[in-house]
Amino acid sequence: MTEQHTSAPMTGEAPSTGVPPVPGVPPVPGVPPVPGVPPVPDHPPVVAPVRGRKDRRVPRGVLRWTVAVVAFAVAGASTAYGVTQMKRTDVPGLATRSDGRWDYPAIVRPPLPAGSPAPFADxxxxTSHYADLRGLVxxxxxxxxxxxxxxxDHGWLTTKVFLSEYATKEDRAALADTLRDRGLRHIAARGWTMPDGTRTRIYLLQFDTGLVAGRVQEEQFTDYTTPVRDLRGAPLALLDETFPEAAKTAHVSHHVYVEPRPYGAEQVRQAYLTAGDVLALVVQSRKGGAKKIPFQQTVVLQEQLLD
Incomplete structure (x- = not known):
């Protein structure tokens, strides 16, 4: 069975209720009329006075309509204020492109071979990924x-290119031995540079089982507060406590680190992901500082592809 995730278009428009707006009160953007409340006429009803009796019905009618109009105006204004004061991510359907995120294409998993289970099926x-690893980058x-x-070569990366991410000759040699001894099967990768100079590198390393991948991650790559091995250009990296844990996917664990100030020519952000038999490394670097939002977006989308 083929699993597909696509990004659905989002909109911030409220559904129409079919109730006309209140005359004389400007509509509040994003706030629909209140269902079940009849429209207010342009003018209050005119009642003929009764002779010989002091008529109080006209002032009372005017007062009732005035109170109703004011009440609707206040309620509408209060709702609009509530919406505009909320964070963009708290308002369902509201676009958030302006927060710095990148425009990724629709995310679609590659098809599974006939008869093969999904990676986290019972x-x-x-917990093996039977789909083409190159399609999971x-x-x-x-x-x-x-x-x-x-x-x-045809989408398969050599171990040597992956190891070039690490700073010291000793670390590269130790990792080479571990990957060989643990039966590394494939490395798939992709990298790019954005117009603002941010460089992204993603590596997926596949092993025979999820148990093997998990052990390699724990023994060779990650610790709680810092990574086990330094990347090039990042002699110090600390746990990134700003990463939104609410975005974590069900079957993927991550260790996210950021290079603290003062950093060198570039700041480096990195994340190790473990998803069944796949161990992934996501790296972003940028002169003057690697931005948080596109890094978080990239990590979360890669997690979703592996989940």
Missing amino acids: ANKG LPAPKGAKPDKRLRG
């Missing part, structure tokens, strides 16, 4: 310039 005891966003160095 029948899949090894996050595609580049709009405006990105591809990194030709990470294209590999």
Whole structure:
């Protein structure tokens, strides 16, 4: 069975209730008329006075309509204020492009071979990804310039290119031995550079089972507060406590780190993901500082592809 995730268009328009607006009161953007309340006429009803008796009905009628109009105006204004004061991410359907996120294409998982279970199905005891690993690498966003160095041979990257991310010769040698001994099967990768200079590199390493991938991650790559091995350009990296844990997917664990100030020519952000038999590394770097929002967006989307 083919699993597909697509990004559905979102809109912030409220459904129409069919109730006309209140005359004389300007409509409040984003606030529909109150259902079940009849429209207010342009003028209050005129009642003929009764002779010989002091008529109080006209002033009372005017007062009732005035109070109603004021009440609707206040209620509408209060609702609009509530919406505009909320965070963009708290308002369902409201676009948030202006927060710095990138324009990614629709995310679609590659098809599973006939008869193969999904990675986290009950029948899949090894939590293995049977889909083509190359199709599980996050595609580049709009405006990105591809990194030709990470294209590999027919989409398969050599271990040497992956190890070049690490700073010291000793770490590269130790990792090479571990990956060989643990039976690394494939490395798929993709990289790109955005117009603002942000460089992204994503690596997916596939092992025989989820148990093996988890052990490699714990022994060779991550600790709670810092990564086990330094990346090039990031001699110090600390746990990124600003990463939104609410965005975490069900079957993917992550360790997210950020290079603190003062950093060198570039700031580096990195995340290790473990999803069944796949161990992933996501790296973003940028001169003057790697921005938080596109990094978080990239990590979350890659998690969703592996989940």
